[in-house]
Amino acid sequence: MLTKRLIACFDIVNGRVTKAVGFQDNIDVAPAEELAETMYDAQIDELIFYDITASAEKRAIDIETVKKVARRVFIPFTVGGGIKSLGDMYEALKAGAEKISVDSMAVRNPEIISEGAKAFGSQCVVLSTQVKRTGKMPSGYEVYIDGARLATGMDAAEWIRRGQELGAGEICLNSIDNDGALSGYDLALMKLAEKSLSVPLIASGGAGKPEHLKELFTVTQAQAAIISSMLYSPRLSLNYTVRELKDYLLGNGISMRPPSGRGKEAAI
Amino acid sequence: MIAIIDYKAGNATSVGHAARRLGYETVFARCPRDLDGATHIILPGVGSAGATMKSLREMDMIPVLEEAVLNGKALFLGICVGLQVLFERSEEDNADCLGWLKGQVVRFDASRVRVPQIGWNKVRFVKDAPCNAKDDFFYFVNSYHAKPKDMSDLWGEAEYDGAFTAAVNRDNIYGAQFHAEKSGEAGLSLFGGFLALKGGGS
Numbered sequence: 510m511l512t513k514r515l516i517a518c519f520d521i522v523n524g525r526v527t528k529a530v531g532f533q534d535n536i537d538v539a540p541a542e543e544l545a546e547t548m549y550d551a552q553i554d555e556l557i558f559y560d561i562t563a564s565a566e567k568r569a570i571d572i573e574t575v576k577k578v579a580r581r582v583f584i585p586f587t588v589g590g591g592i593k594s595l596g597d598m599y600e601a602l603k604a605g606a607e608k609i610s611v612d613s614m615a616v617r618n619p620e621i622i623s624e625g626a627k628a629f630g631s632q633c634v635v636l637s638t639q640v641k642r643t644g645k646m647p648s649g650y651e652v653y654i655d656g657a658r659l660a661t662g663m664d665a666a667e668w669i670r671r672g673q674e675l676g677a678g679e680i681c682l683n684s685i686d687n688d689g690a691l692s693g694y695d696l697a698l699m700k701l702a703e704k705s706l707s708v709p710l711i712a713s714g715g716a717g718k719p720e721h722l723k724e725l726f727t728v729t730q731a732q733a734a735i736i737s738s739m740l741y742s743p744r745l746s747l748n749y750t751v752r753e754l755k756d757y758l759l760g761n762g763i764s765m766r767p768p769s770g771r772g773k774e775a776a777i
Numbered sequence: 778m779i780a781i782i783d784y785k786a787g788n789a790t791s792v793g794h795a796a797r798r799l800g801y802e803t804v805f806a807r808c809p810r811d812l813d814g815a816t817h818i819i820l821p822g823v824g825s826a827g828a829t830m831k832s833l834r835e836m837d838m839i840p841v842l843e844e845a846v847l848n849g850k851a852l853f854l855g856i857c858v859g860l861q862v863l864f865e866r867s868e869e870d871n872a873d874c875l876g877w878l879k880g881q882v883v884r885f886d887a888s889r890v891r892v893p894q895i896g897w898n899k900v901r902f903v904k905d906a907p908c909n910a911k912d913d914f915f916y917f918v919n920s921y922h923a924k925p926k927d928m929s930d931l932w933g934e935a936e937y938d939g940a941f942t943a944a945v946n947r948d949n950i951y952g953a954q955f956h957a958e959k960s961g962e963a964g965l966s967l968f969g970g971f972l973a974l975k976g977g978g979s
Contacts, residue, residue: 510936512897512914552961554897580794585916585959602823605790607918607959630824632893632918678893678918707887709895732896766897766914 512764513726514554514733515754516711517740519544520561521590524574527561528742535561538741542577548740549582551751552768556586557610557681557735561656563591564613570597572604579605587635598625602633610635610681613654616661616668619675626676635711636677640665640698641685648701657685665698670705680706681735684714691717691738699729711735719749719757726763779972780806780815784832788958792821792856795958799969809841817972818842818851821958822858826882826921827870829858839875847877850949852974860945860952861923869921877950879926885919886938893920894937900955902933906946909970913963915943915955922954 519526519541526544527535538544545556558578560570570591578586588601589610598609609629615622615636625634639657640650650665669680682702684695694715702710712725713735722734739749752768759765779796783789783805796803803819806812822829833839845851855863862874867882874882885892897914910933922941925931932951933944945952951971957964 510898511894511917512899514896549961579791580797583795583798583959583965584961585918585956599785602788603790605794607788607791607956630828631920632895633823679895707891708893709891732891 510764511732512554512766513731513758514711515722515751515765516555516557516733516735517548517553518557518559518713518735518737520559520737521571521574522562524571524577526741528738536742541574542581544741545578545586546581548751549584552755552766553584553751554766555584555733556582558586558588558590559610560588560590564655569593570601572600575601575604575606589635589637592621594621595624595628598629598633602629608633608635608679610637612637612639615672616652616654616663619671622672622675622677626678631676631678631708634677635679635681636669636672637681637683637713638665638668638672639683639685650698650701653685657688666701666705669702673706673708677708679709679711679733681711681713683735687715688713689738690715693717693721694725694729694731694734696724696728699725699731703730709733719754722754722758723761723763726758727761778815779803779817779819780812781819781821782806782833782838784829784836788821788823788956791956792819792958795965795968796972799965799972801972806838807836809837812838812841812845815845815851817974818845818853820853820855820859820862822856822860822862824858825869825872826858826861826867826874827872829862830872830874833862843875843877846950850976852971852976853950854957854968854971855950855952856958857919857954857956860942860954861921863945863950863952864923864925867921878923878930878945878947878952880924880930882921882923884921885941890938893918897960898935898937898943898955900933900935900943902944903931904929904946906932906951907970907974908946908951908967909973910944910967911963915953915957915960915964915967917943917955919954923952
């Protein structure tokens with residue numbers, strides 16, 4: 510049967526992984542391809558890279574970093590940030606990425622989703638979106654863009670449904686409220702989203718301990734969980750290895766691809 | 778010589794990286810001439826069956842491929858959609874496919890499972906093939922799956938909306954519904970087993 514996925518998420522600045530809390534205050538962690546390879550050896554299921562300064566600097570995604578990662582890891586990885594056109598998508602896919610994440614750009618130009626799905630297949634297009642609780646929207650959540658700084662006035666449930674209709678093959682939903690708080694995923698948000706979707710849902714924002722993953726996979730139908738802080742934040746005294754997380758989840762009856770027996774995972 | 782068919786939607790780059798990690802040099806085949814002398818031919822797949830067949834036709838690849846694989850017995854590996862187009866017909870785009878293997882390609886039952894299937898699923902290999910295939914978890918991205926008419930073509934299966942075809946093999950023709958090039962060490966091991974096979978082609 511299909512297993513649940515743990516996806517390590519990297520924010521990239523100048524080819525290096527950085528870690529932010531609440532969308533600001535980045536701390537340098539390691540070169541992207543090195544951390545990617547460490548995670549690969551540890552049997553992480555998938556990786557996501559966000560080139561977080563590409564849009565602000567009005568440049569294309571950092572293709573050299575994509576290429577370096579592609580030569581060293583043999584699991585799927587998604588890239589996002591600075592994707593503005595089909596040409597940008599093609600360059601990233603050709604460099605070795607499996608999937609392209611679109612976020613703010615897709616809000617401004619939703620056709621990028623349908624064009625990407627048509628050209629490369631739905632499975633290549635991940636709609637990532639940042640949402641925040643509010644009383645103003647029917648679903649109780651509003652879509653934000655531009656690094657979660659700009660409110661769009663769009664309803665979150667409405668937007669992910671539309672994204673799926675346009676051809677997104679997966680939806681990655683990040684809770685701005687929970688992001689970096691290490692207090693667990695927004696389970697109500699994920700339950701709301703799973704009702705709107707037939708494509709896989711990736712939950713993001715808030716994982717701080719293994720129990721949060723168990724809760725997510727037990728209470729909601731999310732198929733994948735984004736984790737970052739708990740794997741490699743230099744701020745946390747207690748980071749978890751992929752093996753610890755997977756052993757814990759397997760022990761709690763969650764279907765997982767087993768962790769590596771090679772024990773190569775080093776603390777970062 | 779190992780040739781990877783490179784059509785624009787495909788993930789030829791990743792397959793090339795995997796081969797290189799395993800110590801093999803590859804060439805990207807973008808026109809029929811590029812298949813000259815190939816002992817191993819890999820058809821990576823991303824996108825739809827219809828689009829893949831259209832690309833192969835536009836590149837005028839099909840006659841040369843059939844000569845190399847069906848007559849010349851070059852070793853062939855189709856990955857993902859590259860497996861699906863081996864069959865006669867796909868429900869996706871109602872596409873007429875290569876028909877090297879008998880059977881149809883059908884969609885997963887979306888009333889029972891999320892479509893597409895995306896993620897790691899456990900494959901059981903149900904017959905011996907000379908590749909280094911061991912039951913393990915492999916990475917899948919698919920909405921459609923093949924139903925071989927001749928069950929002796931079934932090489933491996935996995936469970937989603939029921940048992941589905943995860944791998945096929947007949948003589949020199951191999952197909953993996955999963956992305957062997959993106960399935961970690963299990964995928965590399967199987968891919969390496971295919972690349973190490975001898976006796977294909979000219």
